Amino acid sequence: MKISLFFKDKMPSFILSTSFYLITLLMFLAFKIDSSLIIVFSISFFLLLLSLFLISYFKKKSFYNQLLFNIENLDKSYLVLETINKPNFYEGKLLYQALYDINKSMSENIKSFSLQTTDFKQYIEMWIHEIKIPISSLNIMAHNHKDKFDKKTLKQLKKIENYVDQVLYYVRSNNPEKDYLINEVELNKVIMNVALKNKDSLLEQKIDFIVSNINNKVYTDSKWLEFILNQIINNSIKYKKETTNSYIKVEVIEESDKTILTITDNGIGIPTIDLPRVFEKTFTGNNGRLKTKSTGMGLFIAKNLCNKLGHKINIESKEGEYTKVFIIFSKNKYYEVAR
């Protein structure tokens, strides 16, 4: 609260008082009143005016300055009312009450939205569990009646499965509640599950899946990690080169404070300009536009999940040569990760 602006605001009453003073002065002169009385009156009048002005300024200053300062410094400025003292002047009380009422009605409004979102998320999760039952049935049907289903059907089924998974993990990655569990997980097992999931496409597209001797254990949620790896392997399969002998190599580097899992392919790679943006939501890049339709959600969700689990994920690539994904698990910092 600036004193100059406050003064400017009070200008009308100041002018009014001054004109009142001038009228009185003229009257004093007309009645030929002693000049010493006029001086005394003038001094006391202006003293009164100044003190009224200052009192009202300081009274308001402490309240408004606190309010403005706290609004600026709180990261959730809507909580400001909780941090300031209730004012003791009428205007301030009015403002305080108004802010309180606005806040309350906004909170109610937000609450109804958040309830709606939670409802929606719960419905989606339930729906996903439901849709998995017919997908399972179809999977087994295809297995039981190989003569009626061909590989193409199974491939489409796999695609449905993957898209359903993406929705599930998108919902989960946005949930403020914790629905993951950090455990000691054998990387070997997770890699095996992902490999088995993609076995048919890998064999059909003649991509060699090379896994060096991996017996490392990391702290993670195995289901989430499985999803993350699945997105990466899916991309490697999708963006393979048509000409060379394709491979996907999975390796582990063990360091004193971290375990690094790398997935390398010799696919078409990612253009340098697209590289910094591959984790952005709905970013498809040049490759995504070249190849079949891409949603640009897979890596975005993978990154989100990694952040929640406390892992780091990075991509290194050279266009036309290779793509290498790093997932970094920190070691012995269980509580830090779990938090």
Added chain:
Amino acid sequence: MKKILIIEDDESLCLELKELLENASYKAFVLKDFSNILEQITEITPDLILLDINIPGTNGEVLLQNLRKTSSLPVIMVTSKNTEVDEVLSMSYGADDYITKPYNPTILLLRIASIFKRMENNSSICTYRDLTINFQKGIIKKSNIEIILTKNEMIIFSYLLNNRNKIVTRDELMTDLWNNNEYINDNALTVNISRLRAKLKEVGFENAIETRKGIGYILL
């Protein structure tokens, strides 16, 4: 014949599962009435149970807990609830395995087979005609001749042996290999099978593994 009980509320999935298990020469039962499940289990006396978490009236995890009070029957949780928490809970309640829908049918069969194998507990040494096979050491033996098999050859041979006189598809063999962290490709499988044939020839079984064109292999 091993009896497997399916506890699952989706009817069409149950029927497909039943067919799958019967094709793999198990005897499959489907639970139709979800009251008094425990009594029905004692009546049917299955060798293994496939249990869904979401079943009407009760909950698979609760059912499993109650079952474990009286029985150590192997149970595989088959569920669409794909979270670590559910898996850890189910395993702590005494499930023998946990598979999430939608699953690969071949893998389900592999998991079932491996549980039965574990139960029988004599899986490390087996015989084929007059051969003694030691799976753990990867050795086949005929009187005084000893032949060492590689891990891949052993996986293929044991799968063929477990399904003796049945046609085994290349996909099944491949799934079993991948399920054992051996991510080989089609050519490698062909090479491994011909090597295995050559090794069997050395002990006098030249035509033990027959190729059924377009379908797979059979161990006679």
